[in-house]
Amino acid sequence: MEVDSTFKIPKGKRGLIYDDTLIIADVHLGYESEAEDEGVYLPRVQLKQALRDLYEIVSQHSVNKIVIAGDIKHKFEALTWQERVEIEEFVSTLRGYGIRDIALVRGNHDTFIKKLLSNLNVALIDGLYEVDSSIAVIHGHILPNEDDICKYKYLIMGHEHPVVVIRLGGMSTARFPAFLSIPLDCCETKAIVLPAFGVYQSGNPVSMDRNAYLSPLIKRYGILERARLFISDADITLELPEMRYIKEYITA
Numbered sequence: 080m081e082v083d084s085t086f087k088i089p090k091g092k093r094g095l096i097y098d099d100t101l102i103i104a105d106v107h108l109g110y111e112s113e114a115e116d117e118g119v120y121l122p123r124v125q126l127k128q129a130l131r132d133l134y135e136i137v138s139q140h141s142v143n144k145i146v147i148a149g150d151i152k153h154k155f156e157a158l159t160w161q162e163r164v165e166i167e168e169f170v171s172t173l174r175g176y177g178i179r180d181i182a183l184v185r186g187n188h189d190t191f192i193k194k195l196l197s198n199l200n201v202a203l204i205d206g207l208y209e210v211d212s213s214i215a216v217i218h219g220h221i222l223p224n225e226d227d228i229c230k231y232k233y234l235i236m237g238h239e240h241p242v243v244v245i246r247l248g249g250m251s252t253a254r255f256p257a258f259l260s261i262p263l264d265c266c267e268t269k270a271i272v273l274p275a276f277g278v279y280q281s282g283n284p285v286s287m288d289r290n291a292y293l294s295p296l297i298k299r300y301g302i303l304e305r306a307r308l309f310i311s312d313a314d315i316t317l318e319l320p321e322m323r324y325i326k327e328y329i330t331a
Contacts, residue, residue: 080309080316082260082271085233088309089136090316093256093274095235099141101133102216104148104237105275107188108169109162113154114279121279126165128278130172137176145178146208148237148273149186149218158191166192170199184208186218186238210235219272222295229266238294240275242282243308243319246328256282258309263300270296274311287326 080088087096094103106129111121136142151169152162173181182202183189189203196203207227208216215231217223219238228234243257256274263270272294275282283291285308289298297303304323310316319325 080311080318082258082309083233083269086271087140088258088311088316089140091311091314092132092136093276093311094132094136095258095271095273096136096140096142097210097214099143100146100210101136101140101142101144102146102148102210102235102273103133103276104218104273105150105186105240105277105280106147106169107150107153107275107277107280108165109159110153110277110279112159112161123161125277125279126169129276130169132276133173134176137178143178144180145173145182146210146216147181147183148216148235149184149220150188150237151183151186152188152190152192155188155190158195163195166195167199170201182208184216184218187220217296219294219296222299225265228263228268228296228300231268234268234270234296235273236270236294236296237273237275239272239292239297240280240282241272241285242274243310243329244284254282254284255310255312255315257285258311259285259306260309261297261306262302263296264302265300270301272297285322285329287322 111123184204213232216235219236241257245253259272261270287303306322308319
């Protein structure tokens with residue numbers, strides 16, 4: 080499936096392909112150990128599933144570079160043992176898949192990570208990463224200045240973990256990870272929000288209310304009535320109409 084005839088969504092996956100570059104967001108490696116610290120014991124599948132999905136993408140598409148739009152790791156306060164081990168395995172496995180370039184746009188969870196990424200030859204970008212003259216990647220937790228926003232045709236971002244919750248009738252709902260393509264009211268730029276790549280990141284339901292979003296970019300500039308949703312999960316890849324036309328079918 081294509082977004083604006085510019086980006087491709089691999090079927091059923093939570094990444095965006097532009098030319099030979101795959102953009103993903105919010106992997107949150109190490110999440111299980113953080114949950115254990117809080118008394119919740121989860122199977123350690125986040126890394127395995129991420130690598131399985133990435134293998135399927137790169138084996139079916141011509142991808143040479145991966146850009147992570149923030150939050151490769153989960154814990155705020157430190158770099159945990161699980162995070163270190165899993166980031167090392169994540170990067171080495173991607174190299175084995177033939178990925179020559181890996182870049183991380185620092186997210187709010189990406190603390191205490193600079194030296195590790197340097198040792199792994201992974202670029203760490205603070206702020207904004209330019210894919211080309213019309214496309215840039217941010218994490219989304221910090222508001223860029225308007226000149227930087229309006230310089231690009233597209234700003235690709237994470238941080239929100241968007242999901243769409245669809246009413247099926249009665250009390251029944253279905254919940255799907257979703258991409259959001261949102262026009263901005265400050266210029267002709269569009270924000271494209273990626274769903275979380277980590278399987279345990281359950282997501283924030285999309286809404287017509289700007290104040291329901293985490294990102295200051297969407298809160299200030301998002302034209303949510305004209306936002307489009309793209310569902311991509313398991314074997315489902317589906318484009319929905321603009322949110323103003325389906326607002327009675329989606330719920331937060």
